Amino acid sequence: MDTVVKILILSIVLVIANTAYIEFTQPDSPPLIDSDGDRVSDDVELLHGTDPHVSDTDGDRLTDYEEIFRYKTDPLEIDTDGDRLNDEFEIFVVGTDPLNPDSDGDGLYDLEDPLPLEPITLDSDHDGISDDDEKHIGTDPFTYTNRQLFTDSDLDNDGLSDYEEIIY
Structure with missing residues (x-):
């Protein structure tokens, strides 16, 4: 031909x-x-x-x-699950579920989760304080928190450092 x-x-x-x-x-x-x-x-x-x-x-x-x-x-x-990530971006770039705002089920919306596909991420910033505890005490779970601040302080004067109260 x-x-x-x-x-x-x-x-x-x-x-x-x-x-x-x-x-x-x-x-x-x-x-x-x-x-x-x-x-x-x-x-x-x-x-x-x-x-x-x-x-x-x-x-x-x-x-x-x-x-x-x-x-x-x-x-x-544009964003079916309301997590502020475009459906196309979730499917083809990040790999998260466009139908679930928390794809890994760790309590953090995909947009704010540095590891949105790892559900076991209990300590996102690896500072020894869990994300849930950091949210509870008002620190940022994505920014390393100096544990010394909590080891040396006892805000409620009960004999346990603030860090020990968080851990236990």
Whole structure:
């Protein structure tokens, strides 16, 4: 096959691929129109409230098809789980669950969790004080806290250092 014929065939394939995708459900039924070419028929888009003329209604770089059928995310919300991370970013960059604001179940939203896929992270900053204890005493669980501050102090004067109270 000569090069001109190959180019002609490739051009025809590209033209067909760039036109709206028409899905036939049964041989006797009329075709379902997909105006935006995202593999979701206009009728289904209207049922979901998405725009049948825009392949990514919410603008999060996931097509309406991917959101409705593949990832089960909300095609009308950029951030389905409300953790302030874009659905596409969670799926393809961080690897977190776009349906769960705390993908690893450690009590920290994915956005604020330095290790959002490691549920056993009890001490994110490795200072010997658990994240829960740091939240309780008002220190930052992501910034190293000098334990000496708590070892030397006894704010309630009960004979145990503040650090011993945290540990025990």
